[in-house]
Amino acid sequence: MYKPEGWTNRGTSANSLIRRSALATGKVAPSSNRDEAMTTTRLAVIGAGLIGREHCALACTHPRVVLAGIADTALEAEHYAGQLGVPFFSDFETLLDEIRPDGVIIALPNALHEKAGLCCLERGIPSLIEKPIADTISSAKSLVEKSEATDVPILVGHHRRHSPDIREARRIVRSGELGDLVAVNGMWMADKPEAYFDAEWRRRRGGGPVLINLIHDIDCLRHIVGEIESVRAIASNRTRGFDVEDTVSVALRFENGALGSFLISDAVASPFTWEHTSGQALYFPHQPGDCYYFGGREASLAVPSMTVWRHDGTDKNWQDPFVHQRVNLDGSGAYQNQIDHFLAVISGDATPVVSARDAMLSLAATLAIDVAAREDRIVTIREMIA
Numbered sequence: 043m044y045k046p047e048g049w050t051n052r053g054t055s056a057n058s059l060i061r062r063s064a065l066a067t068g069k070v071a072p073s074s075n076r077d078e079a080m081t082t083t084r085l086a087v088i089g090a091g092l093i094g095r096e097h098c099a100l101a102c103t104h105p106r107v108v109l110a111g112i113a114d115t116a117l118e119a120e121h122y123a124g125q126l127g128v129p130f131f132s133d134f135e136t137l138l139d140e141i142r143p144d145g146v147i148i149a150l151p152n153a154l155h156e157k158a159g160l161c162c163l164e165r166g167i168p169s170l171i172e173k174p175i176a177d178t179i180s181s182a183k184s185l186v187e188k189s190e191a192t193d194v195p196i197l198v199g200h201h202r203r204h205s206p207d208i209r210e211a212r213r214i215v216r217s218g219e220l221g222d223l224v225a226v227n228g229m230w231m232a233d234k235p236e237a238y239f240d241a242e243w244r245r246r247r248g249g250g251p252v253l254i255n256l257i258h259d260i261d262c263l264r265h266i267v268g269e270i271e272s273v274r275a276i277a278s279n280r281t282r283g284f285d286v287e288d289t290v291s292v293a294l295r296f297e298n299g300a301l302g303s304f305l306i307s308d309a310v311a312s313p314f315t316w317e318h319t320s321g322q323a324l325y326f327p328h329q330p331g332d333c334y335y336f337g338g339r340e341a342s343l344a345v346p347s348m349t350v351w352r353h354d355g356t357d358k359n360w361q362d363p364f365v366h367q368r369v370n371l372d373g374s375g376a377y378q379n380q381i382d383h384f385l386a387v388i389s390g391d392a393t394p395v396v397s398a399r400d401a402m403l404s405l406a407a408t409l410a411i412d413v414a415a416r417e418d419r420i421v422t423i424r425e426m427i428a
């Protein structure tokens with residue numbers, strides 16, 4: 043185990059360093075004074091890569107959190123932990139046994155989620171596992187079964203569910219304000235840079251926009267509309283010419299009878315993604331607009347502009363003028379809300395907004411789209427989890 047100089051003072055040094063850098067990028071709000079009398083939760087982060095470091099930054103700037111340890115196998119991660127003054131471990135099981143954190147954030151490559159998640163469950167430690175819950179349904183199932191058998195919670199990092207626009211969209215659709223939901227439409231179209239594809243796995247099956255990006259949108263649609271019953275899809279690799287798809291058109295049938303369509307492409311120059319339109323994503327410019335449309339018998343909702351459209355007339359049909367209304371949001375941030383929610387899960391004050399079982403169904407629906415495109419047939423979610 044690596045213990046940087048003065049690591050026992052880690053709370054102060056980590057917090058001041060991270061608060062400066064995170065504030066400089068405008069991604070986190072200044073924390074209030076940690077000296078106030080309040081309960082402190084000791085979190086550990088397993089996997090301090092791209093998103094793991096964002097979690098570290100959030101933990102360090104949170105007034106009720108101490109970043110108690112980092113586990114990673116990479117030398118750069120050890121240096122990073124040293125900069126923060128946080129105890130570092132190259133083996134995550136040793137971290138769990140020595141640090142005994144109150145909660146753990148698992149930000150490892152997908153294939154390692156199952157092992158790390160099970161290690162936390164065995165020790166009775168609640169975890170926030172980054173999305174997808176696992177790389178296969180059978181790994182997801184083992185996490186679901188163990189979490190439910192031990193009653194130790196897993197929260198899965200589908201962070202969009204903590205975003206005010208997605209929360210409000212779910213409330214509006216489920217309140218019946220739109221009337222019976224008839225149809226749903228969505229888009230995720232962006233242009234990934236050439237260098238992104240230097241990593242060989244991103245050119246192969248499983249490394250494309252369906253499993254990397256679409257899983258977020260599928261999770262949002264399930265959360266807002268309800269369970270997906272079956273899918274169809276057509277895929278193309280014409281633009282980039284790799285083995286993996288670059289563009290997919292998806293047809294969705296929801297269990298409540300609504301139909302949906304979704305277009306995804308990583309080869310289109312456009313701002314029509316949730317990342318761009320919501321202003322909530324970490325590495326994307328904010329370009330206000332919409333990426334999801336929910337169509338009901340009485341009204342329709344565009345998200346994330348949160349515009350509700352309805353006819354203004356007595357007959358209320360397509361020839362009547364429209365009125366529209368903007369729904370106000372609370373201005374909070376998805377990642378900040380997610381960590382607050384994780385703290386409530388750890389203290390037993392909340393059950394996970396995205397449980398292991400829930401996240402398994404998002405994985406199943408996303409894998410179903412991959413199967414549907416390759417086998418050119420309707421695929422049900424039921425057969426994916428059988």
Ligand SMILES: NC(=O)c1ccc[n+]([C@@H]2O[C@H](COP(=O)([O-])OP(=O)(O)OC[C@H]3O[C@@H](n4cnc5c(N)ncnc54)[C@H](O)[C@@H]3O)[C@@H](O)[C@H]2O)c1
Binds near residue numbers: 088091094150174
């Ligand atoms: N919710 C989001 O916004 C979001 C964004 C990006 C990635 N993710 C998810 O987060 C996870 C990590 O993605 P990333 O982009 O940060 O990957 P990454 O490759 O940047 O980071 C993974 C880290 O895990 C470490 N690691 C690998 N094997 C290890 C082991 N056996 N023990 C300890 N550490 C080990 C690596 O050294 C690396 O630092 C993935 O599941 C990904 O899907 C989520």
